[in-house]
Amino acid sequence: MRExxxxxxxxxxxxxxLTPYVQASSETIIxxxxxxxxxxxxxxxxxxxxxxxxLILVGMAAGLGSVILSTPVYKARALVEVQRVNGNVLRTxxxxxxxxxxQVELQTQIHMMGSGAFLRQVMDRMQLENxxxxxxxxxxxxxxxxxxxxxxxxxxxxxxxxxxNSAVNSFDVRPVNGTRILEISCDxxxxxxxxxxxxxxxxxxxxxxxxSRMKAAQxxxxxxxQKLEETKAKMLDADSKLQDFVRASGNLFVQQExxxxxxxxxxxxxxxxxxxxxxxxxxGLYELVHKTPREALPEILPESGLxxxxxxxxxxxxxxxxxxxxxxxxxxxxxxxVQIQELQATLQRETDATIKRIDSDYDTIRAxxxxxxxxxxxxxxxxxxxxxxxxxxSALKRESESLRSIYNSMLLQANEAFINGSVVPxxxxxxxxxxxxxxxxxxxxxxxxxxxxxxxxxxxxxxxxFREKMDQRVNSPYHARQLLNLPQLGVIPSADEDRxxxxxxxVGKSTPGDRGTEDLAGDxxxxxxxxxxxxxxxxxxxxxxxxTLASLMRETMGALRPKVILVTSAGPEEGKTTIxxxxxxxxxxxxxxxxxxxxxxxxxxxxxxxxIRNTWGLVDLLAESKPVDDYAADVFGIRxxxxxxxxxxxxxxxxxIAKALYSVRLRQLMQRMRNEFDTILIxxxxxxxxxxxxxxxxxxxxxxxxIRSGVTDRASAVExxxxxxxxxAIVLGTVLNDWKPSKAQLKKHQYYTTFDSxxxx
Numbered sequence: 194m195r196e197x198x199x200x201x202x203x204x205x206x207x208x209x210x211l212t213p214y215v216q217a218s219s220e221t222i223i224x225x226x227x228x229x230x231x232x233x234x235x236x237x238x239x240x241x242x243x244x245x246x247x248l249i250l251v252g253m254a255a256g257l258g259s260v261i262l263s264t265p266v267y268k269a270r271a272l273v274e275v276q277r278v279n280g281n282v283l284r285t286x287x288x289x290x291x292x293x294x295x296q297v298e299l300q301t302q303i304h305m306m307g308s309g310a311f312l313r314q315v316m317d318r319m320q321l322e323n324x325x326x327x328x329x330x331x332x333x334x335x336x337x338x339x340x341x342x343x344x345x346x347x348x349x350x351x352x353x354x355x356x357x358n359s360a361v362n363s364f365d366v367r368p369v370n371g372t373r374i375l376e377i378s379c380d381x382x383x384x385x386x387x388x389x390x391x392x393x394x395x396x397x398x399x400x401x402x403x404x405s406r407m408k409a410a411q412x413x414x415x416x417x418x419q420k421l422e423e424t425k426a427k428m429l430d431a432d433s434k435l436q437d438f439v440r441a442s443g444n445l446f447v448q449q450e451x452x453x454x455x456x457x458x459x460x461x462x463x464x465x466x467x468x469x470x471x472x473x474x475x476x477g478l479y480e481l482v483h484k485t486p487r488e489a490l491p492e493i494l495p496e497s498g499l500x501x502x503x504x505x506x507x508x509x510x511x512x513x514x515x516x517x518x519x520x521x522x523x524x525x526x527x528x529x530x531v532q533i534q535e536l537q538a539t540l541q542r543e544t545d546a547t548i549k550r551i552d553s554d555y556d557t558i559r560a561x562x563x564x565x566x567x568x569x570x571x572x573x574x575x576x577x578x579x580x581x582x583x584x585x586x587s588a589l590k591r592e593s594e595s596l597r598s599i600y601n602s603m604l605l606q607a608n609e610a611f612i613n614g615s616v617v618p619x620x621x622x623x624x625x626x627x628x629x630x631x632x633x634x635x636x637x638x639x640x641x642x643x644x645x646x647x648x649x650x651x652x653x654x655x656x657x658x659f660r661e662k663m664d665q666r667v668n669s670p671y672h673a674r675q676l677l678n679l680p681q682l683g684v685i686p687s688a689d690e691d692r693x694x695x696x697x698x699x700v701g702k703s704t705p706g707d708r709g710t711e712d713l714a715g716d717x718x719x720x721x722x723x724x725x726x727x728x729x730x731x732x733x734x735x736x737x738x739x740x741t742l743a744s745l746m747r748e749t750m751g752a753l754r755p756k757v758i759l760v761t762s763a764g765p766e767e768g769k770t771t772i773x774x775x776x777x778x779x780x781x782x783x784x785x786x787x788x789x790x791x792x793x794x795x796x797x798x799x800x801x802x803x804x805i806r807n808t809w810g811l812v813d814l815l816a817e818s819k820p821v822d823d824y825a826a827d828v829f830g831i832r833x834x835x836x837x838x839x840x841x842x843x844x845x846x847x848x849x850i851a852k853a854l855y856s857v858r859l860r861q862l863m864q865r866m867r868n869e870f871d872t873i874l875i876x877x878x879x880x881x882x883x884x885x886x887x888x889x890x891x892x893x894x895x896x897x898x899x900i901r902s903g904v905t906d907r908a909s910a911v912e913x914x915x916x917x918x919x920x921x922a923i924v925l926g927t928v929l930n931d932w933k934p935s936k937a938q939l940k941k942h943q944y945y946t947t948f949d950s951x952x953x954x
Contacts, residue, residue: 240657244657248652252650256643256646257645261339262342263635266381266382266633267381267382268380268630269387269627270377270391270625271391271392272376272623273623274373275621276622277295277298299373299375303375305398306366306375306394307364307365311398311401312394315397316357323353325349326386328352353383360379360381360390364378364379364394366378377391379391388628388629399622399623414607417603417607421603428599431596434589434593435590457572458569468561478551490547498543505536506533506537509529513526666902666904667902669902670684676910676911679924682744682927684737684928685734685741685771685931686933686934687931735779742779755925757894757895758875758896759890759897759922760877761886761896763880763900763910764881772928774789776874777789781836781838785872786837786872787837787871788874789841789874790811790866791843792811792875792876792878792886792889794843794846794854799840800843803840805833806842807845810844810845812844812845813845816847830866841866854884855888875893880916881909881912887917894923895923896922898910898927899927899930900929
């Protein structure tokens with residue numbers, strides 16, 4: 194595989210500009226707020242477990258304090274049965290058998306028992322009849338602590354008052370499903386007060402219910418007696434009026450069910466109806482006979498016998514017609530003619546007789562109808578004269594009978610009410626009285642302690658989530674991958690996480706290419722160092738740089754490996770010099786000739802990392818006028834103690850940085866260095882502080898963006914990446930620096946990076 198030379202530079206930029214590996218589209222960028230919505234749960238647990246433990250202990254302590262400072266509460270229960278009774282003595286049906294009415298009655302009892310007036314009566318009765326209870330002397334640890342702290346009152350009167358107040362405030366009555374039983378319960382600070390209060394409520398309500406029923410029975414008896422007297426007086430008055438009317442009318446028939454006139458009218462009405470029906474029938478026959486031709490009467494009057502004569506005449510005519518065909522004239526034909534004439538004369542006489550008979554019958558029925566109509570009208574007039582007296586008699590009789598029936602019914606019910614009132618039924622009974630409980634039902638130490646621990650844990654979770662949501666820094670590889678949707682070239686763990694102390698490269702004398710004699714003592718105090726990547730030094734850190742180098746130098750989709758790589762970050766103090774220097778050392782291990790170029794014109798650090806004097810460097814090369822091609826090769830890099838690794842410091846401070854950055858000579862120097870070295874790593878200033886890195890990115894084949902865990906905020910990283918994309922720079926990926934892995938992650942990586950503990954025999 195050939196290495197890229199200077200002629201491949203433009204082709205490389207064109208190829209990598211289309212490579213998805215190094216250039217993400219604008220649509221795939223995840224903005225900082227969206228990335229912040231995801232939480233790294235393992236990292237959060239690792240950072241907040243001490244706070245969680247402390248808050249859980251505080252919550253448990255608060256729960257313990259609530260147990261000690263809270264007054265114990267005792268619950269007492271009693272069961273009361275509500276039986277069905279018939280509350281309305283005037284009801285003729287049986288007792289209450291409707292289930293809905295039973296539920297209504299139970300709800301009524303519940304509301305009456307829980308009313309404020311009734312509970313005040315119970316409190317007054319208890320204060321008058323009950324002796325104040327003695328203080329409780331329980332021997333458990335919480336009771337002893339309460340007595341020691343003086344949290345519990347020791348005065349009997351105060352104990353009774355406090356217990357009654359808590360009992361009234363917590364009083365509850367509820368029905369037991371599917372039964373007529375009510376459960377009465379209350380909470381009190383003293384067990385005897387709780388039990389006595391519940392029992393007093395039940396007994397007082399039973400007593401009041403008994404008194405109420407006795408009053409109701411007495412009122413009912415008085416009301417029934419009054420109603421009976423009033424009904425009896427009305428009944429006697431109605432009987433007297435009926436008898437007076439009978440005597441005054443002088444008509445004995447009014448006492449019968451039907452009078453003679455009524456009977457005669459009904460008979461005449463029945464006869465008239467029958468005659469009218471017959472008259473209608475005969476009138477129809479009469480009109481039919483007079484409207485029909487005489488020759489057609491035999492057909493419509495078959496019962497008259499005329500049809501027989503007409504049939505005989507027709508037969509004789511057929512016989513004559515048959516003979517007339519054979520014989521003209523003759524005695525037979527004459528005989529047939531005589532018979533036909535005789536039958537026709539007979540038919541004529543019978544027809545006249547039938548018509549006369551029908552007319553006579555019609556006249557007779559009309560006369561009968563008129564006679565019956567006159568008789569009916571006369572009888573109806575006679576009955577109408579007696580209708581007023583009969584109606585008055587019927588009204589008086591009905592009134593008398595109705596009042597007598599009401600009186601008899603009320604007399605029967607009054608007798609039952611008098612018997613029931615002598616022994617008033619009590620439909621409420623106490624079936625299970627309350628007894629003083631032995632132990633309080635709250636506070637419960639286990640519940641309070643557990644609730645306190647849960648509250649502490651929830652507070653810790655709230656603090657952790659709030660801080661993580663408000664924290665816009667990149668804290669893990671998870672955040673770095675989601676933030677920019679760029680390849681993550683490597684993750685460099687924190688130096689404190691490796692189990693071996695830092696081992697840096699020894700610094701020796703500068704090579705003959707060094708210029709100046711500046712003392713190095715002060716330079717050794719810098720924070721950026723080059724690691725010793727030998728197997729026995731810092732294996733985890735060393736391997737992390739080798740992994741980063743492998744990601745950086747691989748070919749993707751036919752693109753050439755980058756030769757000039759610019760290393761920068763969003764802000765200062767994020768480890769870009771450390772990354773560039775150690776990547777250079779790792780790359781030099783592969784046998785390539787590597788140059789680390791310090792392009793930070795304001796705060797150069799590369800010379801401090803490698804222990805080289807910064808008396809001459811890139812700034813000096815830009816300031817000279819000597820042609821670039823006339824320089825010797827060793828001018829462009831100072832050899833370090835690491836084979837194949839060269840460093841070009843920044844040199845003395847430049848007075849005009851912009852002129853140096855945009856000069857043609859800088860680009861000529863970069864082209865010359867491309868020819869002299871296999872790979873060039875440019876240590877550039879932060880992107881968001883100055884424009885140096887953006888200008889230098891035009892001369893690089895790719896850019897590596899360094900993100901420091903716990904330092905770089907997400908908005909700055911996104912802004913830095915947007916600037917590089919706007920400038921058309923090729924972003925190869927990101928490197929997460931100073932990451933603090935968990936113990937499990939650290940152990941997993943150290944398994945293969947700890948060489949000295951592995952038995953190689």
